[in-house]
Amino acid sequence: MGITNVNLNDVTRIAIKAGKILLTSGAEIYRVEDTITRICKAYKVECETFVVPTGIFITAYGKDGETITHVKRIKERTINIKKIEAVNAFSRSLNNRVPDYSEAMNILDSIEHEREYPFWLKLAATSVTAFAFVLLFKGTSYESIAAALISAIVYFFKERVVQVSLFPFLGFFISGIVAGSLSILFSVLISGLNIYKIIIGAIVIHLPGMAMTNGIKDALYGDITSSMNRISEAFFSVAAICAGVALALLVFL
Amino acid sequence: MEQIILSFITSIAPAVVFNTSKRNLIWAGFSGVVGWVIYIFLFEKTGDTILSVFAGALGIGIYSETMARVLKTPATVYTLPGIFPIVPGVPAYYTIEYIVKRNFINAAGTGLETIGSACAIAFGVMLASAVFRLYNRIKIKSAYDKY
Known part of the structure; x- marks a missing residue:
């Protein structure tokens, strides 16, 4: 089962999205890096990631030697503990079941737009x-x-x-x-x-x-x-x- | 008793401001109680601010890491609201006031006390987290050793 270019792209997008939610909600760096690595591993993609408080860098390696790199600049930093909890739960749930691209993106979207306290x-x-x-x-x-x-x-x-x-x-x-x-x-x-x-x-x-x-x-x-x-x-x-x-x-x- | 309730409120209210989920709100409140009780007990015994703050922060760290493992959430959920009752607000204010009044000698004293307390909080929390991390490492290693 070869992993195609589209797949690599999808996986890095899921990882970037999860990382972005964590970093903008005020998570620690190791938690962001760990979550990204876990997501890539769950989709059986080898990846390297580097996170600083102002940006996320991910490179994913395909089976046939291709690489793909995404850079995400993080501008806003707030504190939102509920989102950190939710992404953490999502990352834990990958141990049991790996959702496909659209489902994962839906879950992350709903976390991102989750309502705060009034x-x-x-x-x-x-x-x-x-x-x-x-x-x-x-x-x-x-x-x-x-x-x-x-x-x-x-x-x-x-x-x-x-x-x-x-x-x-x-x-x-x-x-x-x-x-x-x-x-x-x-x-x-x-x-x-x-x-x-x-x-x-x-x-x-x-x-x-x-x-x-x-x-x-x-x-x-x-x-x-x-x-x-x-x-x-x-x-x-x-x-x-x-x-x-x-x-x-x-x-x- | 009154102080326990107050310290509970002082850490549950920031938890609401930081958007903690309802499930964890109460536990975030108790984190503040743990820190405050240790702090005030030691402060009355020794009168040393920085030592008491350090011990309080260590207590908060141990409590948070334990709860994080029990309830399967990040430890930050409990650490962050928990440190609110013991932040060094009073010396921080005096530092500003002394500087405004050009009394730099006193400002240096209270300034150092503020920085010392802030670092004590940070290192107390960090020490607990480091110990728990070491324990995890050993556990993982011994699990590998079995095979």
Whole structure:
């Protein structure tokens, strides 16, 4: 049974698609590479893959010496754990049964367009995070309510700014400014509030925990290039938030 | 008890923001409880922030890797929301404030504490994951050895 050119193409397309969903949802590099290799193996195609946080490269080798290479540039990076879970389950299911091209693409398509939690629920979850976080650090109930309100506003701003801006760190910078100035405003309106507790509560959800832990995990699996990439991403994000907060403090305090 | 509930909420709510599936939400919440309980226990005993954060992160890592094997999902699902209660927010804020007030000596101290805690979280999680990976390797190797 010779594997024809069309087949090679189909397999790399399935692999690229799975890899793209994983990488844009914030999976670790080794997971993306591992999934791509598993998919190729399931279709009995020999392949070589190289993944960095900004792109995927796959070369598949045919039986009669032909090779085919696909390059996929990854521009957006978000956090969507549900998609990582779903692609992981898909990759596990290949052990039992290998679907044909159109079926596999359908499964991946439905994963890609799977509905997220509605925006209002995420907004509410953001405020709940801020509320509980401030209480955890022994803040008063006024402080936690203020932090909850501000964090909802900041989240709203950030989601909207990120959607229009071309510069990814601008969103973090503006979040910092908004969080800082609103917290100072609240502390002026109601006396006796600790500004720092409100600010920390408001920005805790925007801290790049994913980039940081992924960066370290990539280093653990030997993907030093990607690890440096992600740790710098985390560092710049924190720096942008801090610069925003510092600017607000400088101007208003 | 109140703190356990609060730490549960502090890690289940980010899990919703990061779009975790409903099946895993509760387990993501308990990950935060594990980290927080270890952290606060050690912090009250020793008063050392970085050590307590490291131990908390190690606990989160072990919990996440175990749950990942039990429920057959990636460990990140539980690690990421779990670290929320122990992120070094307070020293990070003080660092900014000291810099704004031109008090660089104090800023250096709190800055180092922030970076130290952040690295402690990362290395705690990484250590757990490394140990589990080593265990997997040994298991696979011994399975080959049988043949």
